[in-house]
Amino acid sequence: MRLSKKMLRDIKVNKTQFISIFLMAFLGIFAFCGVCGEYYGLEQTISDFYNDTNLADGWIYNTNIDNDYLDKINNFTEESERQFIISSVGDFKNEPDITLHFVEDNKISKFYVSEGEEFNVSDDSGVWLDKRFADAKNLKIGNNITFKINGISIEKEIKGIGYSPEYVYKASPNSITPNFEDIGFAYLSYKAFPLTVQYNTLLVKFNQSEDFKEKLDKSVNYLSFTKKEDQVSVAQFSEEMSQHKMMGDVFPIVFILVTFLTLLTTMTRIVTNQRTQIGILKAVGFKDYKIILHYLSYGFWPIFTGAILGLIAGPLIIPEMFYPSMTSRYSLPVWHPGFDISFVYVSVLMVISSLIITYIACRNISKETPASAMHPKGPNTPPTGILEKFNIWFYLSFNFRWNLRDTRTNKFRALMAIIGVMGCAALIISAFGMNDSMNELKNWEYDDINHFESKLIISNNASSEDVDSINDKVNGAKIMQSGIEIKANNLEDTASVLVSNNTDLISYTNREKNPINIEEGDVSISIKLAEKFNLKIGDKIKWHIIGSDNWVSSEIGQIHAEPVSQGLIMSPNTLKDLNLNFTPTSIVTSEKIDEDYDSIKYVTTLSEMKESWDKMTESVMMMVSVIIFFAILLAVVVLYNLGILSFTEIEREIATLKVLGFKTRDLRKLLLTQNLFFTSIGFILGIPLGLYFMILMMDAAGDSFYYVPSLTWRNILLSGIITFTISIVVNLMFSSKIKNLDMVEALKDVE
Numbered sequence: 001m002r003l004s005k006k007m008l009r010d011i012k013v014n015k016t017q018f019i020s021i022f023l024m025a026f027l028g029i030f031a032f033c034g035v036c037g038e039y040y041g042l043e044q045t046i047s048d049f050y051n052d053t054n055l056a057d058g059w060i061y062n063t064n065i066d067n068d069y070l071d072k073i074n075n076f077t078e079e080s081e082r083q084f085i086i087s088s089v090g091d092f093k094n095e096p097d098i099t100l101h102f103v104e105d106n107k108i109s110k111f112y113v114s115e116g117e118e119f120n121v122s123d124d125s126g127v128w129l130d131k132r133f134a135d136a137k138n139l140k141i142g143n144n145i146t147f148k149i150n151g152i153s154i155e156k157e158i159k160g161i162g163y164s165p166e167y168v169y170k171a172s173p174n175s176i177t178p179n180f181e182d183i184g185f186a187y188l189s190y191k192a193f194p195l196t197v198q199y200n201t202l203l204v205k206f207n208q209s210e211d212f213k214e215k216l217d218k219s220v221n222y223l224s225f226t227k228k229e230d231q232v233s234v235a236q237f238s239e240e241m242s243q244h245k246m247m248g249d250v251f252p253i254v255f256i257l258v259t260f261l262t263l264l265t266t267m268t269r270i271v272t273n274q275r276t277q278i279g280i281l282k283a284v285g286f287k288d289y290k291i292i293l294h295y296l297s298y299g300f301w302p303i304f305t306g307a308i309l310g311l312i313a314g315p316l317i318i319p320e321m322f323y324p325s326m327t328s329r330y331s332l333p334v335w336h337p338g339f340d341i342s343f344v345y346v347s348v349l350m351v352i353s354s355l356i357i358t359y360i361a362c363r364n365i366s367k368e369t370p371a372s373a374m375h376p377k378g379p380n381t382p383p384t385g386i387l388e389k390f391n392i393w394f395y396l397s398f399n400f401r402w403n404l405r406d407t408r409t410n411k412f413r414a415l416m417a418i419i420g421v422m423g424c425a426a427l428i429i430s431a432f433g434m435n436d437s438m439n440e441l442k443n444w445e446y447d448d449i450n451h452f453e454s455k456l457i458i459s460n461n462a463s464s465e466d467v468d469s470i471n472d473k474v475n476g477a478k479i480m481q482s483g484i485e486i487k488a489n490n491l492e493d494t495a496s497v498l499v500s501n502n503t504d505l506i507s508y509t510n511r512e513k514n515p516i517n518i519e520e521g522d523v524s525i526s527i528k529l530a531e532k533f534n535l536k537i538g539d540k541i542k543w544h545i546i547g548s549d550n551w552v553s554s555e556i557g558q559i560h561a562e563p564v565s566q567g568l569i570m571s572p573n574t575l576k577d578l579n580l581n582f583t584p585t586s587i588v589t590s591e592k593i594d595e596d597y598d599s600i601k602y603v604t605t606l607s608e609m610k611e612s613w614d615k616m617t618e619s620v621m622m623m624v625s626v627i628i629f630f631a632i633l634l635a636v637v638v639l640y641n642l643g644i645l646s647f648t649e650i651e652r653e654i655a656t657l658k659v660l661g662f663k664t665r666d667l668r669k670l671l672l673t674q675n676l677f678f679t680s681i682g683f684i685l686g687i688p689l690g691l692y693f694m695i696l697m698m699d700a701a702g703d704s705f706y707y708v709p710s711l712t713w714r715n716i717l718l719s720g721i722i723t724f725t726i727s728i729v730v731n732l733m734f735s736s737k738i739k740n741l742d743m744v745e746a747l748k749d750v751e
Contacts, residue, residue, distance in 0.1 A: 006294070007298060017641055018298075018302050019302075020637050020640065021266065021306075022303075024256075024258055024637055025302065025303045025307055025354075026307075027306075027634065028310065028350070029314065029343075030318075031310075031318070031626075033343045033346075034317060035318055037319055037338055037339065037340075038319035038323075039244045041335075041338030041339075042244075043241060045338070046241075049163075052110075053109060054109065054205070055165040055166075055234075056081075056108050056109045056166075057206050057227070057228050058206065058225060058226060059204075059225070060201070060204060061200060061201055061223045061546070062200060063198075063223065064199070065082055065199040065202050069220055070202070072220050073216070075219070076206070076210075076215045076216075076219070077204045077205065078206055080204045081202070083102060083104065083200075083201045083202075084101075084200055085099060085102075085200060085201045086099075086100050086149055086200075087149075087460065089148045089459075091147070091153070096133070096184060097183050097184075097601075098133070098147060098185060099184075099185040100149070100188060101186070102188050102190045103190060104190050105121055106187070108204075109166050109203055112333060114163065114333055116128075116161055118160070120159070121189045121191075122191065123159065123191075124189055125156060125157055126158070126189075126192075127145060127156035127157070127186050127192070128158075128159060128186065129145065129158050129162075129184070130161075130163075130167065130184040131161045131163060131331070132331050133180050137181070140158070141158055141161065142157065142158065143157075144157055145158060150461070163331055163333050166233055167331060168234075168331055169232065169330050170232075177612045177616045179612075182602065222549075223544070224544070232494075237330060240326075240330075243623075246697055250693055250696060257423065258420045258638055260353060260357050261419060264357045264360065264412075264416075265413055266641075267357070267362065270295075278291060292362060292363070296359060300355060300358070307351055308347070310347070315338070315343075319337035320337075321622060322622055323335050324618075325618030399669060403677065407677075418678055420634075421635070421727075423638075424723060425682060425686025425719060426686040427628075427631035428628060428635075428722060428723065429686060429691070429694070429716070429719045430690045430697065432715045433690065434623070434624050434694055437694070438617050441563045442610065442614075444509070444513055448507060448515075449506065450506060452506070453592050453606060454592055454603055455586050455587070456474065456593060456600045457586050457604070458585055458599060459601045466597075466599040467584055467587070470600065471587050475589055476588055476589035476591075477589070478586075478587055479499065479584060479587070480497075480575075481498055481499075482545050482546070482585065484497045484567060486542070487541065488533045488539070488540070493532065494546070495567035496568075497545070497570070498565070498568070499575050500571070500572075502571070505588045505589070508569060509561050510561050518557075518560065518569055518570070518571070519557065520571055521557070521571075521574055521577070522570070523555065523557050525556050525567075527559055528566050529566045530556070530559050535556055538556060540553055550579070554568075554578065563707060566704065587600075592605070635726045635727075636730065639679070639730040640733070668732075675727050675731045676727060679727040683719075687716060694711075695709050
């Protein structure tokens with residue numbers, strides 16, 4: 001009980017250091033459990049959603065999947081189900097694109113009902129509608145909705161509203177973020193289709209350990225095959241989670257490392273300052289193990305309290321910060337944070353590590369006899385340095401010489417300061433770097449590449465005459481954008497193709513973002529795709545437009561850089577030389593279009609695309625904000641704790657200098673010089689570490705984006721201003737301590 005009272009009294013006397021230890025332990029566990037709680041929660045949610053709906057392992061696309069075709073594939077599948085998937089236009093003013101699934105049996109990639117009746121494959125009068133689309137159009141159970149399919153109108157009653165595992169993510173045709181006013185999906189019974197159903201999609205479940213693709217190639221012909229991990233929705237959500245997980249893995253390490261360094265320094269100082277008390281405790285009969293346990297409690301309670309609070313608060317607070325931006329892009333039935341046993345393991349490991357570190361700090365004193373422990377420890381006098389052996393030493397300022405000797409005397413404190421500042425600077429630089437990189441991608445895509453004012457999306461049933469007439473009226477340029485599948489070097493992937501004449505409204509760029517010309521007859525591939533397939537100019541690839549069974553072979557003529565869309569670029573004549581039809585999907589123009597055209601589904605502008613980009617990057621910007629906030633908080637805690645430690649350890653030296661006549665401003669300058677010196681070294685070392693963190697974060701963004709990592713002088717300057725401002729402000733906080741220093745109390749230890 002007496003030792004407990006002593007511990008509480010000592011913690012109160014050194015409250016600033018112990019509050020710092022508590023805060024850093026709390027922030028480290030809070031950040032780790034919070035970010036990973038969001039990640040694990042969504043991972044568990046998506047896993048449960050995929051399992052409950054029995055998401056397909058793969059999708060086989062062909063023009064006609066009849067019974068004989070099905071029997072051949074069933075020989076090496078665990079389960080299969082046919083669907084007829086077709087695009088339709090909803091009977092609304094904006095003619096939204098609604099993908100219809102006419103289902104033979106709702107067992108694979110099942111429709112998840114959140115409102116209304118369960119899906120009934122025998123019901124030919126009902127439709128089960130996408131909830132996000134239904135909410136956007138204010139549609140309810142019992143309402144009728146009409147779909148237009150190639151001139152045929154189908155009117156059905158809404159029997160259910162819900163979600164599909166295949167549409168957790170779906171981008172709008174005119175933007176990279178979903179606008180649920182313009183897109184949707186619906187599930188219907190195969191009996192609801194007015195004509196004979198000709199199934200064009202086969203959903204399969206298969207043994208993941210076997211090479212299903214090899215068996216498929218040997219058994220049947222098909223247009224394309226997509227594995228689960230390559231499906232657009234699955235891949236996009238997985239890439240998003242990878243980026244969040246990377247942040248959760250990297251970010252807290254800095255806090256936890258600095259926490260341990262601060263704890264070790266603080267406990268070493270406390271034990272050293274309490275040598276006399278420890279000697280008295282030994283003399284009056286306290287065993288060594290009791291004394292060690294007593295000092296272990298100093299490190300245990302702040303770390304334990306911070307870890308418990310971080311463990312509780314992190315998963316409750318941080319996920320809620322990310323959900324608003326996530327729900328605007330992804331569609332899931334539920335959103336809730338998760339919990340993983342690793343959170344407890346990390347917290348326990350942190351507490352155990354704090355006990356080990358505290359033991360390292362106090363083990364030596366326990367080995368001393370009571371008599372030796374009662375004597376104050378002699379000053380740690382370092383050997384003469386190399387610089388001191390030369391005459392130049394005597395020409396250096398007192399400030400420089402004093403700080404150099406103090407640094408050599410207290411090496412560990414200096415190391416802690418440098419590592420702490422390095423971690424803070426790295427986090428700030430990586431956060432600003434991510435912000436700069438996303439802004440550069442935006443400027444590259446919507447300023448350097450695209451120069452049009454309006455983009456007119458052509459209706460599926462538009463005639464070529466109508467398209468040509470509209471193109472002439474708006475003084476535009478026709479382009480074709482389509483999904484493709486590529487094969488090269490025993491690898492396969494889906495990408496996109498852009499077919500366009502050399503219009504001034506769209507520029508092609510290289511790695512340095514400079515404009516390039518793609519010559520007539522050349523097929524150009526994006527750098528990221530070329531790197532993935534290990535391709536260079538002159539290599540051959542095979543590819544086909546998704547929905548067509550016409551595979552073609554092309555030689556890579558050029559390599560371009562594209563930040564957002566990875567794939568091929570060519571001219572209409574080059575496409576025709578490959579015996580493929582140039583079918584325009586949109587018209588771009590420098591004019592602002594307000595007029596409605598029958599053959600145009602909708603018009604989007606470049607400014608709307610930029611707004612869509614900003615919306616898509618909201619979660620990344622939230623990451624940036626969180627990192628900056630915690631990095632600045634960490635910098636304040638580290639530098640303030642460093643100032644306290646520095647002042648406490650050199651209190652006797654400061655008192656001696658005051659006795660010798662040094663003014664308060666001179667002594668403050670001594671501490672400021674040392675603080676700025678450590679801050680400078682830590683900041684310089686933090687620059688490459690920050691770049692490394694930034695690259696890790698951006699690489700986790702997946703295969704869709706191509707960026708050139710850049711560390712701008714603006715980033716370095718802004719990060720430096722923040723770091724050094726905090727350093728100077730914290731140093732000024734100690735002016736009153738120097739001015740009010742009790743010199744008698746500080747010097748009596750040397751009596």
